[in-house]
Amino acid sequence: MNIKCVIIGDRSVGKTSICNRFVYNTFQALYAPTIGFDLFSKRIIKNNVEYRIVLWDLMGDQELRVSRKDYYMGAMCALLVYDVSRIGTFQHIPDWFEELKINLGKNYDIPCAVVANKQDLENKKMIDNSKGEKLAKKYNTIFWPTSAKTGQGVGEVIIELVTEVISK
Numbered sequence: 001m002n003i004k005c006v007i008i009g010d011r012s013v014g015k016t017s018i019c020n021r022f023v024y025n026t027f028q029a030l031y032a033p034t035i036g037f038d039l040f041s042k043r044i045i046k047n048n049v050e051y052r053i054v055l056w057d058l059m060g061d062q063e064l065r066v067s068r069k070d071y072y073m074g075a076m077c078a079l080l081v082y083d084v085s086r087i088g089t090f091q092h093i094p095d096w097f098e099e100l101k102i103n104l105g106k107n108y109d110i111p112c113a114v115v116a117n118k119q120d121l122e123n124k125k126m127i128d129n130s131k132g133e134k135l136a137k138k139y140n141t142i143f144w145p146t147s148a149k150t151g152q153g154v155g156e157v158i159i160e161l162v163t164e165v166i167s168k
């Protein structure tokens, strides 16, 4: 069974880094903005059943919003990522929920997670995790602090969502 998971959020919040960490367990400090979209996949076995988790790493460009429908089609879970060191990326999370809803139409009710990435940037942290938790609650989703740099939370949040998908 394939499990399609979309990773969304503003530019440079760490979407591609989260995918790289999950699939290859690596991290690159160099910034290479995503052109188009990338697919990352990883096989997992749960209760003796093999699943292929396919992460869809989307572009951050707002202006390309109209052509995104194909990327969202059939999404079974979603990570909505913000960067704890940039307040705007947090403020845009409701817009990303809205975009998800618009593109998924009647199938919009999928397991989601609000992901607070770059937790390692302790001194530059602008958004308290309690705020992220509150926002997640408002959308009836889970909240997860992560760092693609250290690996904190990355595997856990994806497996948590996948488990929700499987048990649905």
Ligand code: GDP
Pocket: 009, 010, 011, 012, 013, 014, 015, 016, 017, 018, 028, 029, 030, 031, 032, 033, 034, 060, 117, 118, 119, 120, 121, 146, 147, 148, 149, 150
């Ligand atoms: P994307 O545009 O959302 O795909 O973001 P990228 O994954 O390309 O990351 C943007 C920049 O943030 C890169 O320079 C990454 O190295 C950096 N970055 C991503 N995740 C983290 C993290 O958890 N901690 C820190 N300190 N930097 C990160």
Ligand code: MG
Pocket: 015, 016, 017, 032, 033, 034, 057, 058
């Ligand atoms: Mg990217």
